[in-house]
Amino acid sequence: MIPPKRKNPLLRTRAALQPPAARSRTALGITAAAARGGFALQVCAACQAVQYPPREICGTCLHDGLAWRAVPPEGTLIAATTIRVTADPYFRERTPWRTGMVAMDAGPAVIAHLPAGVAQGDRVRLAQKLDRAGQGAMVALPLAQPGDLLDDPMMREMTCDPKDRRVLVTDGRHAVGQDVARAMLAAGARVWLGVAETWRPFAAVEGAETIELDLTDADSVHRCAASHGGRLEIVVNTGLHTRPGGILERGDLTTARVEMEAAYFGPMRLAQAIGPALRARAADGTHPACAWVNVLSVYALANLPSWGAYSASQSAALSLSQALRADLRPIRVVNALIGPLDDEWHQAVPPPKLAPAALASAIVKALRDGVEEVAVGDVAQDILARFRDDPKILERELAS
Amino acid sequence: MSSPTPTSSLADFAADLVSGRITVIDLTQTLSADFPTIALPPEFGQCAPFRLEEISRYDARGPAWYWNNFSCGEHTGTHYDAPIHWVSGKDFPNNTVDTIPADKFIAPAVVIDCSRETAANHDFVLTRSVLEAWEAAHGPIPAGCWVLLRTDWSKRSGAAYANMKEDGAHTPGPDPEAVRFLVEERDVLGFGTETIGTDAGQAHHFTPPYPAHFYMHGKGRYGLQCLSNLDKLPATGAVIVSPPLKIQGGSGSPLRVLALVAS
Ligand SMILES: [Zn+2]
Numbered sequence: 001m002i003p004p005k006r007k008n009p010l011l012r013t014r015a016a017l018q019p020p021a022a023r024s025r026t027a028l029g030i031t032a033a034a035a036r037g038g039f040a041l042q043v044c045a046a047c048q049a050v051q052y053p054p055r056e057i058c059g060t061c062l063h064d065g066l067a068w069r070a071v072p073p074e075g076t077l078i079a080a081t082t083i084r085v086t087a088d089p090y091f092r093e094r095t096p097w098r099t100g101m102v103a104m105d106a107g108p109a110v111i112a113h114l115p116a117g118v119a120q121g122d123r124v125r126l127a128q129k130l131d132r133a134g135q136g137a138m139v140a141l142p143l144a145q146p147g148d149l150l151d152d153p154m155m156r157e158m159t160c161d162p163k164d165r166r167v168l169v170t171d172g173r174h175a176v177g178q179d180v181a182r183a184m185l186a187a188g189a190r191v192w193l194g195v196a197e198t199w200r201p202f203a204a205v206e207g208a209e210t211i212e213l214d215l216t217d218a219d220s221v222h223r224c225a226a227s228h229g230g231r232l233e234i235v236v237n238t239g240l241h242t243r244p245g246g247i248l249e250r251g252d253l254t255t256a257r258v259e260m261e262a263a264y265f266g267p268m269r270l271a272q273a274i275g276p277a278l279r280a281r282a283a284d285g286t287h288p289a290c291a292w293v294n295v296l297s298v299y300a301l302a303n304l305p306s307w308g309a310y311s312a313s314q315s316a317a318l319s320l321s322q323a324l325r326a327d328l329r330p331i332r333v334v335n336a337l338i339g340p341l342d343d344e345w346h347q348a349v350p351p352p353k354l355a356p357a358a359l360a361s362a363i364v365k366a367l368r369d370g371v372e373e374v375a376v377g378d379v380a381q382d383i384l385a386r387f388r389d390d391p392k393i394l395e396r397e398l399a400s
Numbered sequence: 401m402s403s404p405t406p407t408s409s410l411a412d413f414a415a416d417l418v419s420g421r422i423t424v425i426d427l428t429q430t431l432s433a434d435f436p437t438i439a440l441p442p443e444f445g446q447c448a449p450f451r452l453e454e455i456s457r458y459d460a461r462g463p464a465w466y467w468n469n470f471s472c473g474e475h476t477g478t479h480y481d482a483p484i485h486w487v488s489g490k491d492f493p494n495n496t497v498d499t500i501p502a503d504k505f506i507a508p509a510v511v512i513d514c515s516r517e518t519a520a521n522h523d524f525v526l527t528r529s530v531l532e533a534w535e536a537a538h539g540p541i542p543a544g545c546w547v548l549l550r551t552d553w554s555k556r557s558g559a560a561y562a563n564m565k566e567d568g569a570h571t572p573g574p575d576p577e578a579v580r581f582l583v584e585e586r587d588v589l590g591f592g593t594e595t596i597g598t599d600a601g602q603a604h605h606f607t608p609p610y611p612a613h614f615y616m617h618g619k620g621r622y623g624l625q626c627l628s629n630l631d632k633l634p635a636t637g638a639v640i641v642s643p644p645l646k647i648q649g650g651s652g653s654p655l656r657v658l659a660l661v662a663s
Contacts, residue, residue, distance in 0.1 A: 197449075199436045199562040217433040218453055254445050 016282035030136030034128035035372035052108035075104035112138040129158035159370035163188035165233035183360035215266025225273035339379025447473035480644035481623030489617030505643035509546035543587040554628035573600025576611035592624030
């Protein structure tokens with residue numbers, strides 16, 4: 001593995017332009033599917049015709065009942081072209097750029113971005129990926145994916161592979177932070193692992209560089225930003241202060257304040273301190289800054305009253321992540337939603353429980369896939385599905 | 401206009417301060433975010449560490465001024481323990497920092513130097529016999545004075561200061577008999593240490609647990625901890641100035657502790 005070339009410090013760092021982002025509300029269905037790692041197109045409720053591009057009424061029968069559904073993504077590449085000249089500032093810096101026309105087995109013809117190696121006449125699998133503007137884009141991939149697909153320049157624009165990137169993992173005191181550090185190292189990243197209150201004993205992770213970092217301490221965050229803010233490509237915020245307890249049962253705010261510090265104020269401090277530098281390096285070289293990852297409880301979506309205050313802190317963190325997604329663009333904000341972890345705070349919770357190592361693998365996969373949201377483990381996937389089905393029903397179920 | 405009596409000891413005191421015949425020694429650790437706090441099992445309520453958040457620094461948030469908000473627990477950094485801090489002192493009158501009589505905040509101190517013993521044994525226990533040996537050399541511990549345990553522990557920092565192992569903190573402190581001797585037979589004002597608490601790191605294994613807290617506060621006496629510079633004090637003769645913040649109903653407070661010493 002040849003590491004990327006070091007940058008020339010005499011050259012201006014390339015500004016982070018974004019691809020054109022004008023899309024209709026209807027077209028955001030592709031963005032939503034891409035954010036979740038799915039593949040969806042509109043399907044007519046009357047004649048079942050699969051639609052592309054997104055539209056308000058059926059292109060076949062004019063019916064207005066078009067719902068976004070998962071459809072088979074396969075097709076045939078019927079034309080391929082290489083763009084060498086373009087007026088768009090973002091693509092101008094990235095030519096030559098390949099696009100092509102895919103005749104989908106499901107019906108429509110789709111214009112898609114192409115990696116190297118797919119040729120006219122090839123069978124392909126379409127995927128919906130988020131581009132650097134955070135918009136859903138169509139990509140045509142070979143059926144047998146080569147191992148170096150993520151190194152393709154087009155795919156690099158759509159994904160956030162940790163390989164050869166420098167990663168800050170915020171909380172090395174927690175098993176999740178430790179396992180995320182290990183997974184990032186295994187994925188080929190360089191890792192700085194934050195440890196708060198270094199006067200308490202802690203176990204270092206072999207291969208990761210331990211740094212003092214306490215997100216609840218403004219001075220500590222600023223010191224971290226001063227020494228590392230300009231040389232990070234991925235931040236993984238694993239600050240989990242998980243404590244059981246309902247609102248009335250607890251009877252005070254002491255623990256709730258610590259939960260809010262860990263879930264909300266701390267990450268906000270870190271974002272304010274290093275977010276601008278991260279965003280400014282979003283097109284810096286072949287391995288630019290690309291992602292900010294949060295680990296959030298799935299009960300951010302709907303409160304689990306027996307963990308009521310904790311759930312509320314996670315809702316605050318979820319809302320913060322949505323604001324950061326807009327502020328940090330083109331840095332991708334990825335939320336890993338989790339159910340109960342297999343740790344000492346969930347001792348009395350029956351299985352299934354999520355192993356920290358499984359969460360860490362899922363985070364690496366989410367970065368490679370280029371998604372914005374991933375529910376990790378059975379409980380989180382179940383709760384997320386029920387939330388998308390009907391938030392009010394889920395709220396009542398959790399409160400029963 | 402009548403002038404004060406020329407022999408007024410207060411005037412002498414002021415003159416001695418100005419002339420430097422009395423030296424002021426700061427016994428306080430700097431309040432900072434990374435200073436260790438008492439570590440309890442995580443299911444208990446926790447003492448907040450010191451935190452500083454900038455309000456403005458000659459910028460858009462306040463063009464000509466710099467200031468911060470700070471937060472911490474009552475028992476963060478160099479701090480004062482009032483009797484109400486411990487369950488044994490909960491029913492005393494005037495047992496909170498706002499109601500303790502102000503004359504208790506300036507008092508003489510004796511310093512028991514156990515720095516050599518502590519260097520050899522992190523779990524050094526201050527016993528009655530150590531106190532009696534000290535008295536044999538320096539005379540009886542007077543009533544109404546602070547007893548300060550010098551261990552030079554304040555010269556450590558970070559992990560070495562907290563000295564946490566798998567079985568808890570290992571720091572020096574008194575045993576129950578020593579504390580009872582100081583309170584019941586010597587009628588001292590309070591007990592002060594250089595470590596995170598007035599009790600030893602392993603003091604939960606004593607009977608009663610945490611004897612310095614239990615007996616001192618149980619008799620309405622006071623505590624000082626996280627002191628520094630005790631090596632600059634004489635065995636006898638120093639005067640301690642230690643007024644805590646006047647927190648309504650407060651169980652303690654961070655404070656500046658000063659010692660006055662004849663040069
Ligand atoms: Zn139709």
